Amino acid sequence: MLDPKRLQQRAAFFRAIRSFFHGQGFLEVDTPIRQPLLIPEHNILPVPSGTHSLQTSPELYMKRLLGGGCERIFQICPCFRKEERGRLHLEEFMMLEWYRRDADYLQLMQDCEELVRAVCSDLGSAGFPVSPAGEWERLTVREAFRRYASLSVEEALRTEMFDLQLVEEVEPHLGQKKPTFLYEYPIQLASLARPKKEDPQLAERFELYVAGIEIANGFSELTDPVAQRARFEEEYALMDEERAGNRKMPEQFLAALERIDSAAGIALGLDRLFMLIAGETDVNRVVTFPAAGLDR
Amino acid sequence: MLAASDLRKGLKIQIDGQPYIITHFEFSKPGKGQSLYRCKMRNMITGNQFTQTYRSNEKFEKPALEERKMQYLYNQGDEFHFMDTENYEQTFITREQLGDNVRFLQDNMELDVLFFDDKPIDVTLPIFVNLLVTVAEPWVKGDTSGNDTKPVTVETGYELQVPPFVVEGEKIQIDTRTGAYVTRVKE
Numbered sequence: 075m076l077d078p079k080r081l082q083q084r085a086a087f088f089r090a091i092r093s094f095f096h097g098q099g100f101l102e103v104d105t106p107i108r109q110p111l112l113i114p115e116h117n118i119l120p121v122p123s124g125t126h127s128l129q130t131s132p133e134l135y136m137k138r139l140l141g142g143g144c145e146r147i148f149q150i151c152p153c154f155r156k157e158e159r160g161r162l163h164l165e166e167f168m169m170l171e172w173y174r175r176d177a178d179y180l181q182l183m184q185d186c187e188e189l190v191r192a193v194c195s196d197l198g199s200a201g202f203p204v205s206p207a208g209e210w211e212r213l214t215v216r217e218a219f220r221r222y223a224s225l226s227v228e229e230a231l232r233t234e235m236f237d238l239q240l241v242e243e244v245e246p247h248l249g250q251k252k253p254t255f256l257y258e259y260p261i262q263l264a265s266l267a268r269p270k271k272e273d274p275q276l277a278e279r280f281e282l283y284v285a286g287i288e289i290a291n292g293f294s295e296l297t298d299p300v301a302q303r304a305r306f307e308e309e310y311a312l313m314d315e316e317r318a319g320n321r322k323m324p325e326q327f328l329a330a331l332e333r334i335d336s337a338a339g340i341a342l343g344l345d346r347l348f349m350l351i352a353g354e355t356d357v358n359r360v361v362t363f364p365a366a367g368l369d370r
Numbered sequence: 371m372l373a374a375s376d377l378r379k380g381l382k383i384q385i386d387g388q389p390y391i392i393t394h395f396e397f398s399k400p401g402k403g404q405s406l407y408r409c410k411m412r413n414m415i416t417g418n419q420f421t422q423t424y425r426s427n428e429k430f431e432k433p434a435l436e437e438r439k440m441q442y443l444y445n446q447g448d449e450f451h452f453m454d455t456e457n458y459e460q461t462f463i464t465r466e467q468l469g470d471n472v473r474f475l476q477d478n479m480e481l482d483v484l485f486f487d488d489k490p491i492d493v494t495l496p497i498f499v500n501l502l503v504t505v506a507e508p509w510v511k512g513d514t515s516g517n518d519t520k521p522v523t524v525e526t527g528y529e530l531q532v533p534p535f536v537v538e539g540e541k542i543q544i545d546t547r548t549g550a551y552v553t554r555v556k557e
Binding site: 115117157160161162236240265281 | 375396397398401402404405
């Protein structure tokens with residue numbers, strides 16, 4: 075287990091996050107952790123729980139709350155993703171998600187800067203690998219691949235090398251001088267994000283990087299239920315038959331989208347952010363109990 | 371068959387007909403992207419190393435590895451002969467394959483021999499071995515030279531540093547992982 079001093083630091087970390095959002099007028103919410111139907115995402119494997127699954131993210135319910143009239147909401151909750159184990163991955167991890175009605179992804183980037191600065195000022199930023207002060211770097215996916223990858227974005231997508239090139243050639247360069255927002259993702263890599271008005275081939279999605287490590291994924295929400303249904307069908311098409319099952323659609327979620335004009339939401343991995351603030355390099359060293367098999 | 375999600379440090383897999391052991395492992399997964407498994411591997415026969423990133427749909431064969439309990443018998447030049455303690459079959463391993471392990475081989479010592487495709491490729495020594503000191507400077511009581519250690523030679527010809535009180539004809543315990551002196555052994 076974590077030593078008592080680190081436990082206190084972890085508690086102070088959660089307190090600082092909550093205090094930031096309460097100060098910004100956000101409502102703290104909680105939603106079902108066992109879900110009858112998850113977002114169809116072919117790259118994320120859920121952990122089954124009887125007739126339900128453990129949540130991979132609270133996203134569907136958070137957006138239903140937006141549809142139900144909530145303006146600004148946040149949640150801190152455990153999420154579960156099968157077979158994700160490593161220095162930066164836990165099968166059970168702590169997620170922070172926040173959502174704003176009538177906002178876009180640029181507003182979320184600003185939230186990120188303010189949140190991290192606030193937490194660093196509460197806990198001290200001595201361990202944080204880069205200074206959170208000043209304006210953070212913003213880099214489009216296209217430009218990042220042009221600078222650092224051996225293939226262009228288009229070639230990488232066509233040859234199914236996008237993820238590999240991103241992880242091996244691009245990510246190590248991101249967030250090394252100051253935190254970096256990697257933004258404007260190809261539309262096929264953002265199944266719940268809104269396309270950019272000026273270029274519908276790009277999605278208003280971004281990821282936040284610190285010292286080469288991805289911390290958060292945010293986007294302007296796709297609020298068109300017809301387009302969202304089509305994107306879910308595309309996701310199901312990428313799964314094998316067993317996983318796709320009867321291709322059930324989250325109907326209540328799609329219905330809630332009808333009641334949202336525009337919104338933006340983001341998921342941030344709290345164990346990773348705390349790891350960086352604590353000056354550690356392995357998430358197993360900052361959670362109360364490390365993953366099974368690593369508890370020495 | 372092994373799946374990519376089985377990959378981890380210490381796992382042995384077969385690539386192009388050769389056994390490899392994973393020496394460094396890192397899981398990565400870009401947000402909303404696919405799982406990637408970065409492995410640094412060492413060929414268990416040649417010692418050659420390489421790094422490769424695998425994707426979740428890849429499959430691997432388990433190498434045909436087997437450990438057998440054997441007894442070390444004798445050496446003839448660079449060939450070191452061993453006998454299976456169950457079926458008494460004999461085989462030999464070359465000095466090159468044994469590497470530094472040669473320093474601790476005693477006649478009749480029992481150890482684990484690793485076979486790949488019925489050919490011996492490696493041995494696992496006991497962690498501690500007791501060896502007789504065959505050459506040592508005598509210990510002069512009240513020695514004020516201030517040296518903490520002195521060199522001695524043990525029965526296998528291996529030379530190491532030991533505390534000054536160790537004398538010829540004594541047995542000492544050695545840690546085979548580091549090659550270092552542990553303690554004197556009273557018989």
